[in-house]
Amino acid sequence: MSCITTLTRTLRQRGYRMTPQRLAILQALHDVGHLTPAQVYARVRATGMTEATVYRTLDFLAENDVVRVADRGSGHLAYELAGEDHHHLICRACGAQQEIPAEVLRGMLDALEGHTGYRLNAGHLTFFGLCPICQESFTAEPVYEIVGG
């Protein structure tokens, strides 16, 4: 059974429906990886879909854990398919990105769950910092600038 068929069934069990608009947006995210709402719209506007629908659908998919939200420091939220857990490390100076495997943080997250009793939704965390190269070029009192991405 295809991935889409499974997803459709899951949504229906929850009282929702699968629509061509939702499929198109999922396809766009699958093709590119992660996109802002504006970028999604640019890719699906040919279908006649409204911008409002893009925002609504992304919200809907995120609330149903089909996609996940990631604040990538550009001032605009990005969305991506919820797949294997991983995290990101982004340099605030040059924008370089590095992927962090889920295992690296798993221990800490487990400890946090044990300590607080919460069950965490930490599928995708983003950390910000200075990469080794940019650390060199900054003086004693750096003024950080958010770099768009």
Add this chain to the structure above:
Amino acid sequence: MSCITTLTRTLRQRGYRMTPQRLAILQALHDVGHLTPAQVYARVRATGMTEATVYRTLDFLAENDVVRVADRGSGHLAYELAGEDHHHLICRACGAQQEIPAEVLRGMLDALEGHTGYRLNAGHLTFFGLCPICQESFTAEPVYEIVGG
């Protein structure tokens, strides 16, 4: 020397200025703890300040590490004074919040710095999950809803 005097001097060293608008916004954040841009504006509009100025000033203060941004899951970013490091754990079902002392995550963050060579800006992280009470009231296939705060 007062805290404001120190801050003013620091900004000036970086080529910026202290203004009554910036003071008013800092005062509001000091009084309440954390506020969204709209909430800040509600508290300072009596001074005649523009909404645009509120957004600009919050951005400015965040880029200079005077305040920090926290995505509190309401869909709108919140701002708070940058003080002693701490983190938050928020229940996605009922909105309950729990503070996490910095020490709990320090070890993990240090390890991450060592592993990647990055210098992290992780003054305030927010984790989302289900609190112990809400875990009881959810069935096998929960549909999470973001709760505004």
Add this chain to the structure above:
DNA sequence: TTGGTTATTGATAAAATTATCAACAAGGAA
């Protein structure tokens, strides 16, 4: 396959956020 229920969409307006630019004012210099 057909009909009926209702979740979803498009169209539109409203609200929130960002960009632009001339006028103003903070802070240093004389």
Add this chain to the structure above:
DNA sequence: TTCCTTGTTGATAATTTTATCAATAACCAA
């Protein structure tokens, strides 16, 4: 104190995001 430089603000427009609601279409039942 007064003048000058230029960072900052207010006013305004543009853009992004959210809310509203009637029309549409997905999906189940017969």
